[in-house]
Amino acid sequence: MKLKQAVVGTAMLAGMTTAAYAQSAGSFTVTTGWFHLAPQSSSKPLKVTSIGGSPTNITEPNTGATLSSADTIGLALGYFITDHIATEFVVGYPPSFDLNGSGSLEQFGKIGQAKQWSPTLLFKYYFNAPTATFRPYLGIGVSRIWFTDEKITNGAFQANVLHGPTSVTTDSSWEPVFNLGFTYAFNEHWFAGASVSYLPLSTTAKLNTQAKTPVGTLNVQSETKIKLNPIVTYVNIGYRF
Template sequence: MKLKQAVTGMAVLACMSTAAHAQSAGTFFFSTGWFHLAPQSSSDPLTVTSIGGSPTNITEANTGASLSSADTIGFTGGYFITDHIATEFVIGVPPTFDLEGSGSLEQFGKLGQAKQWSPTLLFKYYFNAPTASFRPYLGLGVSRVSFTDAKITNSNFEANVLHGPTSVSTDSSWVPVFNAGFTYAFDQHWFAGVSISYLPLSTTAKLNSTSTTVVGTLNIQSQTKIKLNPIVTYANVGYRF
């Protein structure tokens, strides 16, 4: 009986040791899952900054835009620096956001679209012991946000408001990331997690339009500052080794 108890005790200790190793200093981990990006968006009015090369400052009153939510698949890779501190790199397949008109532009519906790139580096502090199955955490990091394939897709908006074919460019920026979540370990390797992040993000969309007039073509430049401030949720499964 004593021998059986000793063997059982040793097995439990071995399992605890393995679990600890799976969430302790020196551990690498990878995960994949689903991102949902929900912009808390608004924008400044559309401002015409140049007509035919001459600077202007014409504000189109009661014009605005907002961004739709988007979903995409994501990937993370990380490393436990200590039993409680981990660093993590996060990237997702670039989601496509739709730009919707608001104010006097609401009548046009969808105005355009763009893809967002936001690779992120996080530092996380994990609570509870390395042997615990449930480990909540708080994180702080930085993301490099940029947009590609930005374009106007609404021909009525392009013709009646922008006065002709229009190209779009946007700013890139570094933004802080505030993060919280938890992981749950099923065994010494496999785990699942949920997190939520907030990015105080804004970008300036610059529009370059070409208008055809009786005296030739006229270049019109305009811009608007769009506040995205997305709340990002991430549900994932991962593997530690």
Template sequence: MKLKQAITGAVAALACATAAHAQTAGTFYVTTGWFHFAPQSASDNLELLNYAGETFNQYQPNTGARIDSSDTLGLSLGYFVTDHISTEFELGIPPKFDIDGADSFGQFGKLGSAKLWSPALLVKWNFLKPTDKFRPYVGLGVTRVWFTNAQITNGAFESNVLHGGPTSVSTDRSWAPVFNAGFNYAFNKHWFAGVSISYIPVSVTANLTTTNVGPLGLTAQTQAKIRLNPIVTFAKIGYAF
């Protein structure tokens, strides 16, 4: 009987030790879940660079645009460097955002749309002990932000404001810091769930080129700087190896 109890105790101790290593140095993990992007957006006034071959470089007062919120599927890959320090790479299916008019452009409603790319690399400090089920963390990282498939879809905006059409759109690419906080809750030595919130202070410049301007069908170029500054929520479920 004593031998049986000793063996049972050893197995239980081994199971606890295995579970204890689920969040310790050398642990890899992967998560997937729901990203919610909530831009705290605003923009500078639209700047007319040139019109039909003539240079202006003039801002149009009381004009602007804003970016609506969007949702997408997210994925992250992580590794515990130590019992408390982990690194994580986050990315997701590029969400599609509607671009709406603001100020005097508000009368046009939706101006166009674009897809956002913002992969991020984070370093996190995990509080409490590796054996604790609930572990909050704070993180700091960097992201690269750019748009694809940007387009103006509002014909009234093109003809009345840009005085032509169609209009092509391009944006620059920006590096930005990521400020992150959240928590994970371990169900067992492999499965866990968590929620994180990130803030990304970032701006991009949109360049618009409109054709068929004036009776000679020339072009016009305008641009606007848009401050995105999104708050990003990531609700996820993960598996630790």
């Protein structure tokens, strides 16, 4: 009888230990992995808004730009508020996007580049029991988006279209994030996962050019609105505390 009680007690203790490390309320997770960002991009035609300090509204027809895809490494820190609801903070090394001309600008190929920063806060709802090996989830959140190192890299585009040295700035914004994915547990600590996110993102690129004209060098300001709308995939490995 004592042997039987000891076996039952050991089994119960093992079950309690496993549950303590499940994806349950109070547990922390950390993941790292690979992000692939695939912009579904398009842009408005380039619009000249000022010449020599005088406001203008000149649209350059059939001009546009698209963004290349990009890859980067990322890190996510998560916390389970309940057995099914978790919050997660996601950051990644800022990927660099190439800006390629479209329409009449397609002949120039790559015309510029920029790095994107997008720290994100997600709230996820996990399905299945906390101890389940496979747990799909749905998530929603918000991301703060801004760009750095924006620059024109194509000399021919800068000389023949913009007509002089040009600096670039972009807007920053808060954007919603829609997310779905799953985790697969190997044991009580280690797991792998994959997710897909969508961000309805757009930004306005503002160009400031010292344009060479027949009457001398004039400051010319122009802008274009670029829709990125990236689909972001994240394949990762994680550890549960």
